[in-house]
Amino acid sequence: MERPLTANIRPGEPPLDAEAYERAGGYEAVRKALREMSPEDVLEAVKASGLRGRGGAGFPTGQKWSFMPRGDDAPTPRYLIANADEMEPGTFKDRLLLEGDPHLLIEGMIVSAYALGATTAYVFLRDEYRLAAERLKHAIGEASERGWLGEHIKGSPFSLELHLHTSAGRYICGEETALISALEGRRAIPRTKPPFPQLVGLWGKPTVVNNVETLCNVPHIVNRGADWFKGLSRSSDAGTKLYGASGKVKRPGAWELPMGTTIRELLEEHAGGMRDGLRFRGLLPGGASTDFLVEEHLDAPMDFDSIQKLGSRLGTGTMIVLDDRTCPVAMVRNLEHFFAQEPCGWCTPCRDGLPYVEHILGAIEEGDGRPHDLDLLEMHTRYLGPGRTFCAHAPGAMEPLQSALHYFRADFERHITERRCPYR
Amino acid sequence: MSVPEAAMLTPEEAAEIERELAHYDRKRAACIDALKIVQRRRGWVPDDALRGIADLLDMPVDELDAVATFYNLIYRRPVGRHVVHFCDSVSCWLMGADAIAARVHERYGVAPGETDADGRFTLLPIPCLGCCDRAPALLVDGDLHADLTPDRAAEALERYR
Numbered sequence: 001m002e003r004p005l006t007a008n009i010r011p012g013e014p015p016l017d018a019e020a021y022e023r024a025g026g027y028e029a030v031r032k033a034l035r036e037m038s039p040e041d042v043l044e045a046v047k048a049s050g051l052r053g054r055g056g057a058g059f060p061t062g063q064k065w066s067f068m069p070r071g072d073d074a075p076t077p078r079y080l081i082a083n084a085d086e087m088e089p090g091t092f093k094d095r096l097l098l099e100g101d102p103h104l105l106i107e108g109m110i111v112s113a114y115a116l117g118a119t120t121a122y123v124f125l126r127d128e129y130r131l132a133a134e135r136l137k138h139a140i141g142e143a144s145e146r147g148w149l150g151e152h153i154k155g156s157p158f159s160l161e162l163h164l165h166t167s168a169g170r171y172i173c174g175e176e177t178a179l180i181s182a183l184e185g186r187r188a189i190p191r192t193k194p195p196f197p198q199l200v201g202l203w204g205k206p207t208v209v210n211n212v213e214t215l216c217n218v219p220h221i222v223n224r225g226a227d228w229f230k231g232l233s234r235s236s237d238a239g240t241k242l243y244g245a246s247g248k249v250k251r252p253g254a255w256e257l258p259m260g261t262t263i264r265e266l267l268e269e270h271a272g273g274m275r276d277g278l279r280f281r282g283l284l285p286g287g288a289s290t291d292f293l294v295e296e297h298l299d300a301p302m303d304f305d306s307i308q309k310l311g312s313r314l315g316t317g318t319m320i321v322l323d324d325r326t327c328p329v330a331m332v333r334n335l336e337h338f339f340a341q342e343p344c345g346w347c348t349p350c351r352d353g354l355p356y357v358e359h360i361l362g363a364i365e366e367g368d369g370r371p372h373d374l375d376l377l378e379m380h381t382r383y384l385g386p387g388r389t390f391c392a393h394a395p396g397a398m399e400p401l402q403s404a405l406h407y408f409r410a411d412f413e414r415h416i417t418e419r420r421c422p423y424r
Numbered sequence: 425m426s427v428p429e430a431a432m433l434t435p436e437e438a439a440e441i442e443r444e445l446a447h448y449d450r451k452r453a454a455c456i457d458a459l460k461i462v463q464r465r466r467g468w469v470p471d472d473a474l475r476g477i478a479d480l481l482d483m484p485v486d487e488l489d490a491v492a493t494f495y496n497l498i499y500r501r502p503v504g505r506h507v508v509h510f511c512d513s514v515s516c517w518l519m520g521a522d523a524i525a526a527r528v529h530e531r532y533g534v535a536p537g538e539t540d541a542d543g544r545f546t547l548l549p550i551p552c553l554g555c556c557d558r559a560p561a562l563l564v565d566g567d568l569h570a571d572l573t574p575d576r577a578a579e580a581l582e583r584y585r
Contacts, residue, residue, distance in 0.1 A: 076447075089513035089552040120449075127460075127497050128509075128553050130566050163447045168456050168495035171551060184482070185452035187494050203449055246515035246556035288514055288552075318457045318556070320514055334517045338551055344494075 002232060004220040004254040005213065005240060010126050015135055018142035021103040025153050027148055029219035034156040037222070039070075042115035046218060048226035050238035055083055055174070055211030056286065056315045058237075058304040067198035068116050068206050069306035079207040080118040080213055082109055083179060084125040084132070087171045088340055090320035093242040094212040098125070098132035101216075102139035107163065108215035110148060111222055113160050116208055121162045124179055127169050136164055171342035175391050176209040178344060179360035189344045190391040213242055235260025237303040245271035247321030248278050254318065260301035265296065266319065279324040282407060286315020288335050289396030291403035292322075312403065327423035328408040329415055332401055333361040339397035350394035353384045357401065369416040377405060432476030437462055441480055451481045455491055458496050468499040495551055503546040504539040506584040509563040512549040515556035520573075524560050525549075527574035528581065545581070 008016050008024055016024060033042050047062025069075060086094040097105060109121050125133055140162055143149045151159045165183060172178045173188045180202050183187035201207020217239055223228050227311060230238040237259045243266050244254035250272030257270070263285070267273065274280050282294045285302065291312035293300070300306050307314040323329055340354035357380050360373050381402040384394040405412065414422050433441070444457040457480065462473045469492055478485040492498045499507070510516075510525050525547070526538065534540045534547040555561040558570035562577060569580045 084580075086554050088550060091552070092513050092551040092554040094557050095554045125556070128550070128563060128566075128568075130568070139509050165447075165456075166460075169459065169550070170495055183453060183458075184450065185448075185455040185491065186487075187490050245558065246559060247518045252559070284514075320518070320556070322518075326518060331514065331518070334512075334514050338513050342551060 001258070002230070002239060004224075005097065005104070005216050005242060006100065006256040008104065009096065012237070015099065015101050015139070018067065018103060018139065018146050018148075021101075022146075025122060025223075026103055027107055029222040030107055030114075031154065033111050033114050033222055034154060034158060039115045039117060042111060042222060043373045045221055045226060046115065049221045049229040050226070051214065051217055051221060051229070052237060052304055053211055054213035054217075054241070054316070056289075056313070058090065058314060061210065061214055064198070064210075064214060065112075065116055065208060067160055067196060068208060069199065069245040070117060070145075075205055076115060077120055077205055078118045079202045079205060080109060080113045080116055080121040081176075081179065081202070081207060082121070082123045082212055083174060083176065083209050083210050084123050084129070085167055085174045085179060086129070086212070086316075087126055087169075087174055087314055088289065089335070090246055090284065090319075091244070091287045091316040091318045092246075093244055093316060093318055095129055095132060096242065096254050097212055097216055098129060099135055102132075102136045104216045104219065105136070105212055106139055106143050109162060110153065110160055111218050112208075112210065112215055114158055114204075118208070119159060119161065121160060122183060123162070123164045124173070124183060125164060126173075127166045127167050133164065133166055136348040141182045163231075169346075170278040171338075172344045172391075172393060175393070178391070179209060180207060187344070189346045192390075198372070208276065218371060233259040233303075235301050241302065241317050243270070244318035245321060246318070248323045248326070249273065249321050250275055260303045260306070262299055262301050263293070263319070264298040266302065267321070268396065271321075274321075274323060281322045281324045281326070281328070283322060284315075284320040284400055285312055286317050286319070288320070288338060289313075289392075289399055291399045292407055293403075294407050307374060313399070324421065327365070327421055328404055328411050329365050330421065330423070332404045333358065333365050335400050336361055336397060339393065345393075347390040349384050349389050350391075350397075353380055353395055354394060355381070357397075359383075364412065364415045365421055366391065367415070367418075367420040369419075371413075371416055373416065374405065374412055377401060381405070425428050432472045433480065434465070435464070437465060437473075438476075438480060438536045441477065452487075455481055455483065455488055456495075456498075459488075459492055463499060467505075468502050496548075502539075504543045504579075505547045505566050506544060506546060508581065509552045509553075510536075511549035511551070511559070511561050511563075512553035515552070516560040519559040523574050524562065524572055524577045527578055529545055532581070544585070559574070560561040 052058040177191035178188040197207045336358040340358040381398045441458045444454040539546040562568040
């Protein structure tokens with residue numbers, strides 16, 4: 001089985017330096033794109049591959065790129081940003097790529113920038129990823145020295161400046177328009193869409209923001225083609241996926257596997273099943289802002305469409321597992337605490353609604369819940385749901401809550417009738 | 425009117441910030457870098473430095489403060505010699521993060537948001553550190569400590585004097 005994203009990653013060892021990366025076939029996609037392909041050819045290759053964004057939303061990457069203005073009349077400069085602000089609770093997949101093979105991201109960014117006609121690119125990295133920052137900085141230096149970045153890359157007309165920006169820690173910066181505000185040195189408040197960043201992005205110029213894992217797929221698609229990429233998958237969504245599991249499983253971790261690997265295989269074979277003495281209760285398939293799935297869903301393939309059909313989202317593909325000794329109400333309270341801490345503060349439903357939700361969950365967990373509280377929570381899942389808020393932060397926060405109220409209803413009710421947490 | 429304080433940024437701070445400006449098309453975009461440069465040297469960002477950065481980047485000081493106060497990792501109040509960020513997000517919580525924070529509290533007398541009496545540690549919660557496969561985790565002065573138990577957390581902190 002091929003693992004293109006992690007082929008160069010050796011656990012516990014430093015990443016390949018530029019020379020070793022090149023020896024392993026690295027930067028071939030840059031050579032190929034610059035010599036043999038027009039920017040449109042690269043765009044078409046990515047479109048044909050069926051690559052969907054790996055940051056959580058799953059939007060087709062080629063389609064996202066196609067909204068970028070092209071041709072001589074298009075505004076300049078144009079920008080490409082790698083979203084490396086991985087802060088979705090339970091998610092640690094991009095860290096693996098950033099620490100393990102920084103040159104792959106750089107190569108993906110060069111090829112993508114070429115396709116987009118971008119001349120400046122930024123990696124927007126969360127500040128807590130210190131090791132990733134160190135390795136990426138070193139790799140950017142190496143790539144510049146060896147002529148992969150800068151003016152006239154390898155004698156071609158194409159030039160690209162690549163900068164590393166380290167943020168200062170806020171979840172909302174992962175939202176692409178908030179990220180752009182943050183990079184401009186403003187409070188990271190999301191912007192109205194439309195206009196989309198491809199037309200009006202960084203400093204008002206055309207900009208594409210892609211997730212790290214998404215960009216790391218691009219060199220392989222350019223080298224090997226769309227059919228190969230589709231063949232990696234077990235489902236209608238192409239490619240491999242970096243999946244992960246955390247919580248009380250035997251072997252928490254992250255693994256690159258064919259897209260469409262089932263939840264059961266991930267949980268039982270790769271994560272080693274539940275720790276001894278514990279039983280599986282449920283999981284969030286792709287980070288804190290996805291709906292719970294339970295036992296009956298274990299045979300579902302982990303791909304965008306299949307998980308959506310079950311009423312949840314693939315999200316980042318890193319699962320958070322709930323065991324039978326952990327209180328689901330307390331878990332949702334923890335999740336809502338996070339969401340209540342991290343809004344940008346701009347729109348009222350999110351800023352005021354989330355702390356209220358956290359407060360109600362706290363009361364229930366502490367034995368002070370009232371029967372009416374469950375109706376109040378249900379009401380909030382609608383009031384803070386899609387279409388009611390400025391961005392996706394609050395709707396994302398409602399996903400684990402609404403599904404917990406559905407699947408773990410009896411637990412909520414017991415807290416209220418017994419006036420205590422039955423798990424304590 | 426009072427005379428503005430003479431040196432709000434040291435020459436070294438100002439020079440380091442000037443170097444960052446080359447990475448961006450607009451001056452204010454360097455403000456996060458500038459805040460971090462000051463914080464690295466002083467431990468936190470006092471008002472005088474905030475004014476110094478705002479002057480250097482041609483931005484209103486209130487707008488700069490709106491940025492500074494937005495972020496988890498920019499400190500606008502004095503902190504101890506070491507800042508301990510404990511992850512309080514879901515994967516670490518599942519794996520016993522509360523017990524870690526409780527042990528730090530008990531041992532050093534600091535609750536989240538506080539600095540201990542001799543100014544050694546400031547304890548602050550932080551959202552998911554992206555270390556969920558080795559939960560629970562702490563970040564001390566930027567160093568990651570993972571796979572913790574309360575004992576191991578206390579042991580790790582002992583090395584920060």
